[in-house]
Amino acid sequence: MQSNILICGVGGQGIVLTSKLIAATAMEHDIPVMSAETIGMAQKGGSVFSFLRLGDDIYCPMFPEKTADIIIGFEPAEAVRMLPYLKDGGQVVVNTHPIMPVTATLSGSDYTGNEMLDYLQRNVKNVVLVDGNRAIEEIGSPKVLNMVMLGAAVRNGVLPFSVDDIEDTMKKTVKPQFIELNSKALRYNG
């Protein structure tokens, strides 16, 4: 069995860490894993993606368009940008909170995020909307957005893991004082 996972958003949202956590969980379960992500000129505020593949007989970490089982979008427009990669019947889990680009401030763009969410809902059968802003307010830390998103993705059963599996790996990677916060975020279901 193979799973193609695409995580996307804006630099600084914790996308690379999310990808690492899924990979580490795959390693725990002896599932071969490959990933590829944007590195280099993508600093804070740039579009960031991570391709992740789990399973046997994988040659390369990147996968072609129309083959992602799931897109985990940390930002509405970034999910739309990567939508051509979603396979027919694939799932999108998306944070509803938009992030304005610097250029929008300069040029007076009217991007609100809602047009992207409408587009996703019109074009994808299986969309899960996550109010990431409300989640991090309720949990009390902006740093756990990635765990909220990952928890929502895992709960929908597309990844070959349970929330418990992810939590076990998380406990081995984060500092002890942050375990509770991250567990809460993983299990957040607002």
Added chain:
Amino acid sequence: MHKEFLMGNAAIARGAIAAGLNLVAGYPGTPSTEVLETTAKTNDGSIYVEWSVNEKAAMELGAGAAYSGARSMVTMKQVGLNVASDPLMSLAYIGVKGGMVILVADDPGPISSQTEQDTRHFASFSKLPCFDPSSVQEAYDMIQEAFEYSEKYHTPVLFRPTTRVCHGYASIEVKDKDEYKVNKPEGFIKDSSKWVIFPRLSYNAHIHIEERNVELSKVFSEYERNIITEAGDKGCRRGIATHGISYTYTMEALRGKSAPRVFKVSTPFPFPEQAAVKFLEGLDEVLCIEELDPIIERELTYICGKYHLPTKILGKLTHNVKTAGENTCATVAANIAEFMGWEKPAAIEAETPPALPVRPPVLCAGCPHRASFFAVKEAMKGKKSVFCGDIGCYTLGNAMPLDMVDTCLCMGAGVNITQGIGKIEPDTNCFAFVGDSTFFASAITGAVNAVYNQADMTLIVLDNSTTAMTGHQPHPGTGRTMMGEVVEKVSIQEVLKGVGVKTVETVNPLELSKAIDTVKRVSAEKGVKAIVFKSPCAVLIKGNKPAVIDSGKCTSCKKCIKTLGCPGIVLRDGRVTIENSLCTGCGLCSQVCPFGAIGGGEDAE
């Protein structure tokens, strides 16, 4: 053996360590940087690791170590090899005693480079063997083999991964520590007939190199990584020749297919000629799927001529594969479908999405470079001036609204480009902007040249006390080394004074009016003068409290946004707002606001 999830560059480092590495040196450059960084991080103290001042220094250091019987590695990106090409070309004639691998990462796209040059050309130009890995696992295994070949044939070898191999991650099989090779260098044995390059030696070495490469071509024809995958369909008379990451795209595209035959070329030089002849046997047409230049395509075309083979060779030269940019799973699948006469993957039919926001790279909120550029811009308002930029984060000073980089060519080039413009346009105020790491890497000779040859220009050194663009590596001005030592810093100001720059002033660019005055005063002098804008990289310091906008004073004139373009200031519902998650409280915007409406930015405790 055990399994680990590693980045390609980390796998290369770990492979080199497993091969008994004694010394590694390099200069940072995407996509090569993590090789040296991983070596330093994994180092138990037995390996000497340094960020050299530039690639030429690294190459010479690596050569000296290998002369002494060490296993050495030097790391750089493709344009770095241009800088190191002088020692490279001669070293190819001299050879080495210990194994020496020259790691050069190429960047198809290009994603973060000036050029799409192909290091495989440098292999044939310098006549050095070259290894081209296709995956993270192969990179780990192959670098160990590269050291063996290097030592066996007493020659440095090139190891050439590309971005997608360097930055891809995979769970791979790696050796346990007790399986590592241990190399104890014998030391340098004096022999001037061997280590001193003279015309007679070069003539003899040239004969030897050509003979050796004929032999290596035969050896590489048997190398298990130059593999031919036979087609299941024996009647198929088509083949694909490919390499590197494109080989994996090819295999993905051929999943479940019984044809065509595939030739993976892992040693582009010396080209495995006998293996190629075997591959070409019985084929009518071959498609070469390559990134960067058509190296395999030219080699196969040559071999067809040499052996009178009727096979038609297709690829970039015949416009069957695009000439520039990186390949992807999709482009390779489309190339193969067309070549094989298969049904093309259906175009994706979808509703056109709404206009997507563009997120170009920008200088970070609080970046001192923004203040430096703005100070010079203000000081030169209304004056004829030219701003020559250089390689680093500060190349982003070209973006609107700053628009302060008129030229950018290669490391350290700005100093003498602005000198050249000044010689032709003497009425122009000539500026060169160079970062601190780039200054040490390759702008010092430019400064000497400008001083000696009576240039009239202002050299601006943007000193943020790190090599920011590539991920904050130390350099001679930072006072720490990759071995963890704290050492005396090399002073940029003293260097400039030492080479004859009479006026060298240092100012914090975030003290805006002082910075503007300094630029006005210093740039008015004749000759070469320098200003060091000193303020640490915003990513490395704990920022101040965010700026605060006094809504009673703010008239929404947006001057702060329109002049600075800082990502920390945004418009929300028509109001100018501070993005608290990004603002570092650097205070630049409060010095620009004509109404005194921006405060805050106090020291965070």
